[in-house]
Amino acid sequence: MSNSDVPDVDVPDFDVVVVGAGPAGSAAALELARAGRSVCLLERGPYPGSKNMYGGVIYGRVLDSLIPNWWEEAPIQRWVTRRSTMLMTGNQALTVDYRSNTWGEAPYNGATAFRPDFDAWLAAKAEAAGAVLICSTTATGLLRDGQRVVGVRTDRPDGDLTARVVICCDGVNSFLAKEAGLYPPSDPANYTLGVKETIALPREVIDERFAVRGNHGVDIEILGCTGKVPGGGFLYTNAESLAVGLVLSLPELAKCGRRPEEILAELKSHPAIAPLIEGGEVKEYSAHMIPEAGYKMMPELIGDGILVAGDAAAMCLAAGIWLEGVNFAIGSGAAAGQAAARAVQRRDTSTAGLGDYRRRLEANFVMTDHRKLKDAPHLVMSDLAQQQLPRIACGVMEQLFTVTNPEPKPGLRKIIRSQMKLNNLKLRDAISQGVKALRTYG
Amino acid sequence: MVVPRGWPWGGVPLLMTAGSANTASLNIVACVKWAELRPEIDPLHGSVGDQPRGSGLSSSDLAAIESALVIAEAWSQSGTESSVTVLCAGPEAADAALQDLLAVGVERVVRLELKEQRSSAQVAECLAAVLTPEHLDAQLVICGDVSADRGSGSVPAFLAHQLGAVQALGLIGLEPTGSGRLTATRRLDGGRRERLLVTAPAVISVEGSVADLRRASLAATLAAKSKKIEVRVLRTDSPVEVHRLRPWRPRPRVLAPPLGDDALSRILALTGAQASSTSSRTLVLDPEQAAEAVLEQLAAWGYLSDAPPT
Incomplete structure (x- = not known):
């Protein structure tokens, strides 16, 4: 934007604009609305969840404090x-x-759950609490006053929306977080x-x-x-x-x-x-x-007037044993909403003023689990886990349960060693990877 | 509000006013229907699957709304203040989307909740009951040509009849020419076009290609959030009774076993291949006789009866 385009941010349109009405965005908007802040929830699809795809399980414990007895009304399959x-x-x-x-x-x-059902339900909770949901509207860029983010530009005519804080919950590959310089290449x-x-x-x-x-x-x-x-x-x-x-x-x-x-x-x-x-x-x-x-790919989570949450902040946990996303999105979104509400109330929405977001994430499961399991994605994608482990495990079972009479049964140790040899896995590599896995998941 | 059933064969009352010189403003009403846009129909038994969030306004309905806005702007510029009202037949689920229409320049949105299943004629009666001078006082009614849920495009014609207004249906082009007047283009066979001069009061219907609905500004979208949709619930004293749902296809024919010494000749006898096909006929009949002929032919093909044709 040129300087002449700098919007009047003394009286912004909203206290906070949340971009993306997925689980992170709706949780953030819900917390903000409940804190009495004016909040606009922007969604590019015709309704919340319309653009979302998820093949996973939604773990709802994080909702206990947000929506008591949520299981009685959540649209689950x-x-x-x-x-x-x-x-x-x-x-x-x-x-x-x-x-x-x-x-x-x-x-x-x-x-x-079907995401169009679940996301629409959660967004409706935010709306009921006072958030303004605007659908079919894409945030195409950030509005800035110097380095400070003061709103978003949307694809609607006269589509500038000013706010004291912008919370980016626009999903994986967040263009807004990248534009804000929060992501490395x-x-x-x-x-x-x-x-x-x-x-x-x-x-x-x-x-x-x-x-x-x-x-x-x-x-x-x-x-x-x-x-x-x-x-x-x-x-x-x-x-x-x-x-x-x-x-x-x-x-x-x-x-x-x-x-x-x-x-x-x-x-x-x-x-x-x-x-x-x-x-x-x-x-x-x-x-x-x-x-x-x-x-390992998380961006800077806080900027001057801007926060990043959910998949936009790479909060998805792909750790092999644990494959979770929606709960981390809700957890980070709620923390962002709480931190933004506090910053607006204290009239300090600078990077330092929004620092409470990081502290909240560190204090709950979101950052604790991610830090603890930071090596897990690499481990799961390793050749051992992907190729050798399935072949060896299946090979051992095949040999173990195949009755080879009149030959006597081979011992389990012999079977395992033969399968490891067959799949080019050396004992020291297996031990090394096993120790690494124990450290990661332990 | 209760709409009495019955076709006014005794004479069509003039229910639309012309507005024009004596009227300070003209009201253009876009009549639309909230319908299943991509209905999933079981090919075996013809039941329609329930598609949550699959409903909306068809492209022709959206074109009708945009056309109404364009005409209202043109008529207002030519000196007669004009406004647009959207009258939508649909359930409560339509309200959020209808609210967005208030952001594009539509002055008023009325949702008509029809509690029972109705025929096209009955739907037109319900719409007409709301379009009268006592209620919406429409001078021009614009409809989408065909509703998305396998509509026949007959509601606008019934509506024009109910309102005693002129009609121009299935339009592919519209051009306002002056206060209360417009030029309409209609498709004819053989790639020909027909241009019609339409003067309010009138009922017109447009194809989806006529216009795309404009995009509302952000400020207008936010302002529309606080506006209300008017709701009118209509009940009829004799709704249509649905006996059985079935796919839209001819009933199977009962055929005698084919005769022939070999498989090929039996297949030829069974399928009628190589036999002379039914040639097309040109009939010159008055409208009532033509309607009878059409019904007779449809019945012969098995469309109008559950019993298999003999």
Whole structure:
């Protein structure tokens, strides 16, 4: 902007503009509205959640303080009571399956949900608290007064909106955070591509195939299903559909020259997956970038008049055992809202005045978990986890359970050593990686 | 408000006023319908799937609103103050989107909640009941040509009849020419065009290609947030009874087993291939006889009966 374009920020349109009505943005707007601040929630889609794609489980514990008894009204598909981890090769699969009916009772643990339903519900909470939701409006840039961010420019005619604080919750690859200079140059290795098919099946067929009843559901995470491209797979049950998909390393996917839907088709035809989705009708195919590297790719979270939260701040946790996003978005969004409300009240929305945001993140699970698991994404994407571990685990099981009479049974140690040798894994490397994993997850 | 059922065969009352010289302002009403935009229809039994958030205004309805705004601006510039009202048949779920219309220059939005299923004629009766001088006092009514949910495009014609107004339907172009007047272009067979001079009071319908609805400014969008949608609930004393939903296709024909010594001849007999096909007919009939002929042919093809044709 030229100096003559500098908007009058003495009387801004709103105390705070939140860009993006996803879980982070709506949580921020809800906190601000409840604190009595005027807040505008901008959403580029025709309704909150219309642009969002998610193949995961929503863990709602973070909502307990925000919306008491949220489970009584949140639009969920199924409560996850079975969590499975599957190690897979071309024609083998080893599954560790955990079931807990406690997760199927209040206050529950995690749930599958359709994002257009869930995000719209959360945004409606913010609206009910007093936030002004404007849909079909894209924030195309920042308004500045010198270095200070004083609002956003939108794609509507006369579309400048001034505010004391802008909270960027505009999702992965945040153009606003980049424009504010909060991100270092992008490294494609920090990103993965998520692709997902939603496959319709009758409720009773899903109940039968996945051995669940009522509104209970299953979450299956899969390793070893992405060929030479590092990544993982997933399969979740919705009420009357399944979500099956992949997460693929962006640079390796580009390098291999294959299309993601080809790799997904291979997963769908795997003998462990095909019977689960058989007869289903594909209703939707979608793709989205994921900020896979988490803590190591996080931008500066605070600038002069600006905060970054949710996927825009790479708050997605892709740590193999734990694959979480919405709860981190809500946690960071709520912290941003609280910090902005406090800064506005104290009339100091400078970088220092907004510093409370960082302190709040450090004090709760968001930054604690991310820092603790900062090496996990790299570990999960390593050759050992992606290629050798699934092959060795499946190979050991194959040998262990294959009855070779009249040959006597081989010992377990011998089987493991032969499989490690077959897959070129040396004992010292296995120990080294094991120690690293213990340090990371311990 | 209760709308009595019944077609006014005894004579059509003139329910629209001309406005013009004696009227200080003209009111243009865009009649639109909130409908399922991409209905998912089961190919086997024809049931329509429930698509949450799949509803909206069709492109032709949006074109109708934009056309109303353009005409109102032109007529206002030519000396007669004109305003636009949107009359939308739809449920409460439409309110958020309708509120956005108040940001693009629409002065008033009235949502008509129709509690029972209705035929096109009954919908027109309901609309006409609101468009009268006692209520909205419309001088020009603009509709989308066909509603998104498999509409037949007949509501505007019924509406013109109800209101006793001239009609110009299925328009592909509109040009205001002076206060209360406009030139309309209609598509004809063979790539020809028909230009019509329309004077209010009139009912017109437009195709979606006529115009794109303008984008509201941010300030107007924010201001519209505090405006209210008027709601009118209409009940009819004899709603349409839906006996059974079925796909829109001819009933299967009952055929005798085909005769023939080999498979090819039996297939030819069964399919009628190589036999002379039904040639097209040109009938010159008066309107009532033509309608009878059309119904007769549709029944012969199996469209109008649940029983398979013999």
